[in-house]
Amino acid sequence: MAIDSTPAPLRTSTPANIHDHGRLNRRTPWTILGLSLAAGFGVAAFLGSVGATDGLSLTLALALGTVLYVVMITLISRQIEGTRQATDRFVTAMVTIAFTVAIIPLISLLFTVVTRGAARFDIQFFSESMRNVVGEGGGAAHAIVGTLLMTGTAAIISIPIGLMTAIYLVEYGRGPLARAITFFVDVMTGIPSIVAGLFAFALFALVFGPGVRMGFAGSIALSVLMIPVVVRSCEEMLRIVPNELREAAYALGVPKWLTVLKVVLPTSIAGITTGIMIAIARVIGETAPLLIVAGFTASMNYDMFNDRMQSLPVFVFTSYANQGVDSQAFLDRAWAGALTLILIVMVLNLTARLIARLFAPTLGR
Amino acid sequence: MTATATPPTAAESPRAYQRLGDRVFSKSALIAGSLILVILAAVAIFLVAQSLPALVADPNDFIGRPDSFWAYVWPLVFGTLWSASLALLMALPLAIGIALFISHFAPRRLAQALGYIIDLLAAVPSVVYGLWGIGVLAPAVQPLYTWLTENLGWIPLFAPPASGTGRTILTAAIVLGVMILPVMTAICREVFLQTPVLHEEAALALGATRWEMIRMAVLPFGRPGIVSGAMLGLGRALGETMAVAMVLSPAAVVSFAVLQSRNPSTIAANIALSFPESYGVNVNLLIATGLVLFVITLIVNSIARWVVNRRKDFSGAN
Numbered sequence: 197m198a199i200d201s202t203p204a205p206l207r208t209s210t211p212a213n214i215h216d217h218g219r220l221n222r223r224t225p226w227t228i229l230g231l232s233l234a235a236g237f238g239v240a241a242f243l244g245s246v247g248a249t250d251g252l253s254l255t256l257a258l259a260l261g262t263v264l265y266v267v268m269i270t271l272i273s274r275q276i277e278g279t280r281q282a283t284d285r286f287v288t289a290m291v292t293i294a295f296t297v298a299i300i301p302l303i304s305l306l307f308t309v310v311t312r313g314a315a316r317f318d319i320q321f322f323s324e325s326m327r328n329v330v331g332e333g334g335g336a337a338h339a340i341v342g343t344l345l346m347t348g349t350a351a352i353i354s355i356p357i358g359l360m361t362a363i364y365l366v367e368y369g370r371g372p373l374a375r376a377i378t379f380f381v382d383v384m385t386g387i388p389s390i391v392a393g394l395f396a397f398a399l400f401a402l403v404f405g406p407g408v409r410m411g412f413a414g415s416i417a418l419s420v421l422m423i424p425v426v427v428r429s430c431e432e433m434l435r436i437v438p439n440e441l442r443e444a445a446y447a448l449g450v451p452k453w454l455t456v457l458k459v460v461l462p463t464s465i466a467g468i469t470t471g472i473m474i475a476i477a478r479v480i481g482e483t484a485p486l487l488i489v490a491g492f493t494a495s496m497n498y499d500m501f502n503d504r505m506q507s508l509p510v511f512v513f514t515s516y517a518n519q520g521v522d523s524q525a526f527l528d529r530a531w532a533g534a535l536t537l538i539l540i541v542m543v544l545n546l547t548a549r550l551i552a553r554l555f556a557p558t559l560g561r
Numbered sequence: 562m563t564a565t566a567t568p569p570t571a572a573e574s575p576r577a578y579q580r581l582g583d584r585v586f587s588k589s590a591l592i593a594g595s596l597i598l599v600i601l602a603a604v605a606i607f608l609v610a611q612s613l614p615a616l617v618a619d620p621n622d623f624i625g626r627p628d629s630f631w632a633y634v635w636p637l638v639f640g641t642l643w644s645a646s647l648a649l650l651m652a653l654p655l656a657i658g659i660a661l662f663i664s665h666f667a668p669r670r671l672a673q674a675l676g677y678i679i680d681l682l683a684a685v686p687s688v689v690y691g692l693w694g695i696g697v698l699a700p701a702v703q704p705l706y707t708w709l710t711e712n713l714g715w716i717p718l719f720a721p722p723a724s725g726t727g728r729t730i731l732t733a734a735i736v737l738g739v740m741i742l743p744v745m746t747a748i749c750r751e752v753f754l755q756t757p758v759l760h761e762e763a764a765l766a767l768g769a770t771r772w773e774m775i776r777m778a779v780l781p782f783g784r785p786g787i788v789s790g791a792m793l794g795l796g797r798a799l800g801e802t803m804a805v806a807m808v809l810s811p812a813a814v815v816s817f818a819v820l821q822s823r824n825p826s827t828i829a830a831n832i833a834l835s836f837p838e839s840y841g842v843n844v845n846l847l848i849a850t851g852l853v854l855f856v857i858t859l860i861v862n863s864i865a866r867w868v869v870n871r872r873k874d875f876s877g878a879n
Binding site: 280281283284287288290291292293294295297298299301302304305308309312356357358359360361363364365367368369373374376377379380381382383384385386387388389390391392394395397398399401402406407420423424427451452453454456457477480481482483484487488491492509512513516517530531534537538541542545549 | 580582583585586587589590591592593594595596597598600601603604607608610611654655657658659661662663666667675677678679680681682684685686687688689690691692693695696697698739742746770771772773775793796799800801802803806807829832833836837840844847848851854855858859861862863866
């Protein structure tokens, strides 16, 4: 093993001091990692050839290699560098493992969605509905239209309310009302999406009778989920507008409402756009409330106020849950729907971050 | 307008001439703000109004004929709390580890990109997680479950027989854990980054290793952030619907065994699965369970907010 200085003599009663001990060479941990993984693969291959596992188990190999590395680096470091450094090395390894473990589901999920979704990710999927389709073929055009209509309506309702509330909180709000609004916006962020759906159902059932299903009710449920997110992000963006800008406008005799409209909002518009796009991305994937109030259907429906309306997340769920005779066709459509959904959400998120970076105001500090 | 740095409140300043535009604008801002309170009140009122019929109805009208309303709700409440705590138990150490990795271990230039990657996890819609959980995760962990019941079956948690499909409450909890990771990581990371640099440098200057510095300076400073992040994550996990609805194979049981094919369902998942086919008083019954869920999440979130609000700068919504 490569060592910088000579190993310290065996410690008996001297207090632990880092400088009493040697240090591991920079490359040593990597060497140990390589050797451990090789050993892991060796053991897994042996188990595979004996017949304990089916073939070479990649998961087993990596798991064994990682465990071996953690044990080895801690023991070696303990021998050469002392207990304190060994603990540090152990924690570093554990923290890195934690990060890697969290990345695995993301990679697995993206990989699965792309490979399985590609089978039906074609023109037909985007141009046809599921009307009169029992086996192969068909598409999600009705679901995409429904998602756009309902999310669009929810955005039209939520953005003005959310933005004006944020303006109230930042520019006007003082005293108990503003504190109450801040508190209840926090409460609203915690509403489970299914409860928002139940609320919309309870509201519309009272007006239209039990068993009501319509696209507009779905928009109301989505609005309940979207408004607090919009308020939060807009409020944050308005607060970082420097006060000097407002004071300069007042000094020139500009009324307050024009100051807000022409000075504060243009300065923070990039951040506000980002916040709104992220809010849209968050509600566009909501399934549960739409399943309850908008229902599901196989037909195209452009009317927000009549009949059931399909949406993309619900399409994914129902394709999976109610598989027909030709179940593979339904599964393929579900995965293609999932791929579409992920693409929409990713594009929204990335554009939002891009806008935030490109149009960020230069605050002159 | 007066010349002071902060405009005084309307009450104490002399009444200035108010333009029409000013009045319209401030009033509409006020109305929008008040609307939030109205909406929240409406949510509570309508849920209560629609739940009342279920509370007074004859339990024999309910689906499955439970003894009483509470006999119907209890397994669901148990399942909700149990799956959410399992998810929290798995995700919290991981979230702290990831947050530490991003804030203190990863190379500076990589750190922001790594943060984005974790945020991407938050962007994936829950229905896609459900699809992944049932299509990929459940088959992948099933052999492990069988092995666990065969070799560690004497632990009540792993009591046999193992589910043949892998669609157990543990799988659902793993999916939930992955879903709440980003929220918790974001909050922990935020607090860890706010640790006073002088504290960290002082610890390092005294000869502390990186881990000792984190234990002495970063973790004590970040404890409220960790607690509130955990509570917000718990709130998310309690209300999460689709992933559980798709992954779990439910039954009306109260059981701590996590590997069997009969699992307690959660409130949210039960509503999503039963609602489309419900009629009559069963609809009210489901809405009443929704009200119970609302109250539970409200309590959990309020505790989280209370901890957060003692330190203002971070919250789950940003």
